[in-house]
Amino acid sequence: xxxxxxxxxxxxxxxxxxxxxxxxxxxxxxxxxxxxxxxxxxxxxxxxxxxxxxxxxxxxxxxxxxxxxxxxxxxxxxxxxxxxxxxxxxxxxxxxxxxxxxxxxxxxxxxxxxxxxxxxxxxxxxxxxxxxxxxxxxxxxxxxxxxxxxxxxxxxxxxxxxxxxxxxxxxxxxxxxxxx
Amino acid sequence: xxxxxxxxxxxxxxxxxxxxxxxxxxxxxxxxxxxxxxxxxxxxxxxxxxxxxxxxxxxxxxxxxxxxxxxxxxxxxxxxxxxxxxxxxxxxxxxxxxxxxxxxxxxxxxxxxxxxxxxxxxxxxxxxxxxxxxxxxxxxxxxxxxxxxxxxxxx
Numbered sequence: 001x002x003x004x005x006x007x008x009x010x011x012x013x014x015x016x017x018x019x020x021x022x023x024x025x026x027x028x029x030x031x032x033x034x035x036x037x038x039x040x041x042x043x044x045x046x047x048x049x050x051x052x053x054x055x056x057x058x059x060x061x062x063x064x065x066x067x068x069x070x071x072x073x074x075x076x077x078x079x080x081x082x083x084x085x086x087x088x089x090x091x092x093x094x095x096x097x098x099x100x101x102x103x104x105x106x107x108x109x110x111x112x113x114x115x116x117x118x119x120x121x122x123x124x125x126x127x128x129x130x131x132x133x134x135x136x137x138x139x140x141x142x143x144x145x146x147x148x149x150x151x152x153x154x155x156x157x158x159x160x161x162x163x164x165x166x167x168x169x170x171x172x173x174x175x176x177x178x179x180x
Numbered sequence: 181x182x183x184x185x186x187x188x189x190x191x192x193x194x195x196x197x198x199x200x201x202x203x204x205x206x207x208x209x210x211x212x213x214x215x216x217x218x219x220x221x222x223x224x225x226x227x228x229x230x231x232x233x234x235x236x237x238x239x240x241x242x243x244x245x246x247x248x249x250x251x252x253x254x255x256x257x258x259x260x261x262x263x264x265x266x267x268x269x270x271x272x273x274x275x276x277x278x279x280x281x282x283x284x285x286x287x288x289x290x291x292x293x294x295x296x297x298x299x300x301x302x303x304x305x306x307x308x309x310x311x312x313x314x315x316x317x318x319x320x321x322x323x324x325x326x327x328x329x330x331x332x333x334x335x
Contacts, residue, residue, distance in 0.1 A: 033231060038272045105241055131245045138270040140228035140242060 037138050037157045044071075044148045045136040049126035052103050052111055059100070059126035064148070068155075068178045069098040070171075071146040072122070073134060075106040076114035078142040084161035085118050091167065092121035096175060101125035104134050104142055147171060149178055204244070208251045221250055221260060225267060226275050234277065 024030040039045075044061065051057045072088060074081040092099050101122035103111045108127050115125070128134055137146065147156040155174050158166060209215040222236035229240040235247055246267070253263045264276065273279045281289050 035228065035272055035274050038269060105245075131242070135245060135249060135270060138272070140271065 031159075034159055035140065037154070039138055039146075039154045040157065042154055044146070044152050044154050045133070047126065047128075047133040047136070049102075049128055049133060052101070052108055052125040052127040053115070053120065053122075059124045064098065064100065065150065065152050067097065067150045068175060069100055069148055071100050071102055071137070071148065073102045073104050073137070073139050073142050073144040073146075075104045075142050076111045077106065080161045081143045082118070084143055084163070085121070087162045087164065087167065088121035089119050090164075091162070092123075098123045102133065102137075102139075103127050103129075104139065105129065105131045147174055204247065208247070209254075214254065217260070218250060218254060221254075221263060222247055224264070224277055225250070226277055228271060228275065 021030070025032060046061045048058050048060045051059050070091070088099065099122050101124070103125055106127070106129065108129065111125075111127070115122075126133070137144075141159065143161055145158045145162055146154055149155050155178070156170065158170060207215050208218050219236060223234045225235040225246060227233045227235050227238035227240055227243040227246075229242050230238050233240075233243075235243045235250070249266075250263055253266065258266075267275045273282070273285070279285045279288065
């Protein structure tokens with residue numbers, strides 16, 4: 001009896017396990033390409049970069065400390081960034097917390113034209129043309145959005161275009177907790 | 181004719197060797213041992229944009245930046261271990277093709293051993309039951325085949 005049942009049960013469990021994982025991938029709960037950032041819970045990497053929008057001034061990350069802020073990694077070359085742009089403008093209009101742009105591996109002239117055309121959601125935009133700051137932040141694609149606490153600790157990282165749902169389900173609960 | 185073919189073969193091989201080391205156009209280091217170290221390191225690092233390629237093989241912008249990072253750290257006299265820690269502190273263990281043995285990765289490393297033990301255990305059980313009861317087994321087979329057609333019936 002068990003001689004026949006054991007393999008059947010093993011196969012059934014294996015099948016159930018695999019279909020559970022596949023269903024989670026299919027529903028978007030599980031992204032196998034996403035890489036958990038080792039930066040979470042650690043101090044945000046500091047940087048001083050030239051400002052994209054204000055000539056001969058620099059963006060210094062130490063000035064952001066004291067209250068939570070968002071860092072959004074983007075580039076005028078990045079199609080998915082264009083996709084989330086309306087959401088960024090919306091977040092900026094909420095005025096809940098500063099939104100800092102990190103223009104990654106971009107031609108500054110084209111990036112400025114991009115912001116002029118589609119609107120500038122950022123309080124400040126740092127120009128990381130060489131991509132060195134992005135490496136320190138563990139960036140591997142654009143867009144990526146980081147939430148940093150007032151103490152300067154990385155609380156959350158989101159990979160991919162921001163949507164209304166992501167903002168409400170993932171960012172807002174963390175921001176509410178930080179503010180209170 | 182034969183000499184021509186041999187020459188063509190040599191050219192093909194030489195160009196392949198060249199291409200393997202020169203995705204950036206020129207060698208990173210003039211010193212051969214340094215260059216070998218650089219190649220080994222960049223082959224151990226995963227390109228995170230195109231996750232099935234190493235940093236050494238990828239044309240992606242990020243891979244080029246990470247190669248630059250490795251070159252600069254090597255030129256500054258950093259050890260392989262320091263360079264790998266720099267990468268894992270930023271990108272996690274995933275950036276290494278050979279993840280370190282930690283509490284999170286023991287199952288990954290142990291799975292082949294576990295599977296082997298499982299198979300050996302299964303095989304041992306089958307061999308033991310078969311060799312202990314050869315009579316029962318043949319009796320079973322005779323019973324199972326007896327209601328079927330007799331041997332001569334097929335023709």
